Amino acid sequence: QSQELSQVQIDYHAALQALVEDGTRMVCTGRMHTDRICRFESLCYSTEAEEFVYFHSNSSVMLPNLGSRRFQPALLDLSSVEDHNTQYFNFVELPAAALKFMPKPVFVPDVALIANRFNPDNLMHVFHDDLLPIYYTMQQFSDLDLEARLFFMEGWSEGVHFDLYKLLSNKQPLLREQLKTLGRLLCFTKSYVGLSKITTWYQYGFVQPQGPKANILVSGNEIRQFTKFMMQKLNVSLEESSSEEYIVVFSRTINRLILNEAELILALAQEFQMKTITVSLEEHSFSDIVRLISNASMLVSMHGAQLVMSLFLPRGATVVELFPYAINPEHYTPYKTLATLPGMDLQYIAWQNTDREDTVTYPDRPWDQGGIAHLDKAEQERIIKSTEVPRHLCCRNPEWLFRAYQDTKVNIPSLIHVIRQTVKSKPGPKRQKWSGSLYPGKVRDAKCQASVQGTSEAKLAVSWQIPWNLKYLKVREVKYEVWIQEQGENTYMPYILSHQNHTFSENIKPFTIYLVWIRCIFNKNLLGPFADVLLCST
Numbered sequence: 285q286s287q288e289l290s291q292v293q294i295d296y297h298a299a300l301q302a303l304v305e306d307g308t309r310m311v312c313t314g315r316m317h318t319d320r321i322c323r324f325e326s327l328c329y330s331t332e333a334e335e336f337v338y339f340h341s342n343s344s345v346m347l348p349n350l351g352s353r354r355f356q357p358a359l360l361d362l363s364s365v366e367d368h369n370t371q372y373f374n375f376v377e378l379p380a381a382a383l384k385f386m387p388k389p390v391f392v393p394d395v396a397l398i399a400n401r402f403n404p405d406n407l408m409h410v411f412h413d414d415l416l417p418i419y420y421t422m423q424q425f426s427d428l429d430l431e432a433r434l435f436f437m438e439g440w441s442e443g444v445h446f447d448l449y450k451l452l453s454n455k456q457p458l459l460r461e462q463l464k465t466l467g468r469l470l471c472f473t474k475s476y477v478g479l480s481k482i483t484t485w486y487q488y489g490f491v492q493p494q495g496p497k498a499n500i501l502v503s504g505n506e507i508r509q510f511t512k513f514m515m516q517k518l519n520v521s522l523e524e525s526s527s528e529e530y531i532v533v534f535s536r537t538i539n540r541l542i543l544n545e546a547e548l549i550l551a552l553a554q555e556f557q558m559k560t561i562t563v564s565l566e567e568h569s570f571s572d573i574v575r576l577i578s579n580a581s582m583l584v585s586m587h588g589a590q591l592v593m594s595l596f597l598p599r600g601a602t603v604v605e606l607f608p609y610a611i612n613p614e615h616y617t618p619y620k621t622l623a624t625l626p627g628m629d630l631q632y633i634a635w636q637n638t639d640r641e642d643t644v645t646y647p648d649r650p651w652d653q654g655g656i657a658h659l660d661k662a663e664q665e666r667i668i669k670s671t672e673v674p675r676h677l678c679c680r681n682p683e684w685l686f687r688a689y690q691d692t693k694v695n696i697p698s699l700i701h702v703i704r705q706t707v708k709s710k711p712g713p714k715r716q717k718w719s720g721s722l723y724p725g726k727v728r729d730a731k732c733q734a735s736v737q738g739t740s741e742a743k744l745a746v747s748w749q750i751p752w753n754l755k756y757l758k759v760r761e762v763k764y765e766v767w768i769q770e771q772g773e774n775t776y777m778p779y780i781l782s783h784q785n786h787t788f789s790e791n792i793k794p795f796t797i798y799l800v801w802i803r804c805i806f807n808k809n810l811l812g813p814f815a816d817v818l819l820c821s822t
């Protein structure tokens with residue numbers, strides 16, 4: 285034990301010396317605060333001031349060196365939610381010499397990932413804002429391995445889903461409150477600050493009404509790599525395809541209820557001739573839910589955070605999302621967007637209650653559970669009469685909350701009808717062969733030859749070779765798109781061709797320069813890049 289202590293002593297003096305001499309070193313990726321992640325050596329945190337501290341010395345580095353633009357509005361977003369003003373990261377600066385007058389630093393030896401969780405009590409937020417972004421931030425930087433330690437700085441307590449966060453690394457994640465117990469001045473030997481937003485698909489409506497992100501960069505493949513990791517950590521193994529097919533109804537037990545759940549389960553079982561089971565976050569362990577969903581043919585649930593569990597559905601399965609009265613499914617699409625990501629290979633169906641008779645409202649509940657009693661009478665009347673919640677910003681729109689927390693008696697024939705429009709025979713995981721989509725490369729050796737007939741007619745013979753990657757692929761259909769553009773004109777003539785050469789004579793004039801653009805197309809919609817443009821003079 286004494287050896288261990290002395291080891292710590294030696295490390296401590298070396299670390300302290302390094303801090304005083306070298307100061308803090310920061311190098312970031314990203315051009316703006318919304319896409320920035322920073323790597324630090326010797327970033328410190330004062331638990332008294334609740335501020336990160338950057339120490340200047342002769343060897344310190346700060347890239348980007350933004351000057352006061354670092355505060356406009358921040359150096360970076362600590363959570364994966366874009367540009368949210370409660371989630372900004374910055375540090376205060378001090379000369380390293382000030383360490384002489386400060387509390388003795390306590391060094392954190394683990395490589396640290398420092399970030400904010402956005403809303404750790406809501407399962408959709410847990411997966412979309414935290415778990416997936418943390419997982420892929422760790423994939424981005426190789427020293428963020430399973431021995432790295434997560435530091436959550438948002439200031440919340442563990443929350444109900446903390447066990448999920450623990451799966452991401454072998455070390456216990458630490459919360460802001462716990463840092464105080466470690467010391468007054470913490471110094472992270474090596475740390476990364478910020479989260480990758482590359483996997484997020486939804487914006488919650490802080491500046492414009494909620495909807496899919498404008499530029500989604502994640503596909504089902506990466507989502508499924510993540511769920512595979514989570515299932516391994518949860519000790520849930522994928523069962524063989526031989527086992528019985530079944531439907532899962534994911535129910536809520538506190539609010540936004542399905543009032544005729546028993547009837548619904550019976551009807552689904554009968555219609556699809558499949559066993560139908562219910563799960564809920566209140567009554568099942570998380571691994572049991574994952575185990576059940578990962579082999580299900582269909583998942584049926586009220587709109588709500590629990591639907592993010594469709595992450596775990598097998599390819600080919602169907603998601604049925606039920607919407608209460610006056611809630612337009614097109615306006616709330618986090619789970620539709622997820623299910624329809626390219627490569628998720630899920631079928632998505634929305635059903636909405638359109639019958640006022642089938643809804644039970646709770647006007648007298650507290651406002652955050654959808655109550656409207658606190659509003660003036662006229663406004664209450666208007667909300668009660670309204671047949672659709674108008675688009676709105678997050679997060680406290682009373683009309684939205686009122687409608688979102690209704691209970692619903694599901695109209696069974698109407699629901700079955702909607703499902704049957706999409707699911708013709710049996711729903712369920714098709715053990716389909718890999719239908720991954722690979723794109724063509726450029727066509728090669730493109731050439732053109734012009735010939736002029738008299739003063740008004742000309743021909744352009746164009747030929748090319750197949751893209752290099754095609755000879756290693758089995759592709760159902762290979763086509764070529766050729767654009768012929770007269771030099772200096774904005775328009776062009778497009779052609780879709782099956783062969784590797786073609787002679788163009790329509791609208792080809794003599795003594796003219798044409799630009800010829802060629803690309804390959806696999807299976808109708810996989811468009812390759814254009815080859816270098818060909819210049820052809822008739």
Ligand code: UDP
Nearest residue numbers: 405406407408536537538539565588589590
């Ligand atoms: N929740 C639940 N059962 C309920 C109500 C809520 O499991 O009866 C969970 C829900 O899945 C989410 C969290 O509690 O993880 C917060 O629910 P809320 O209704 O606030 O959010 P929403 O589901 O509308 O996103």
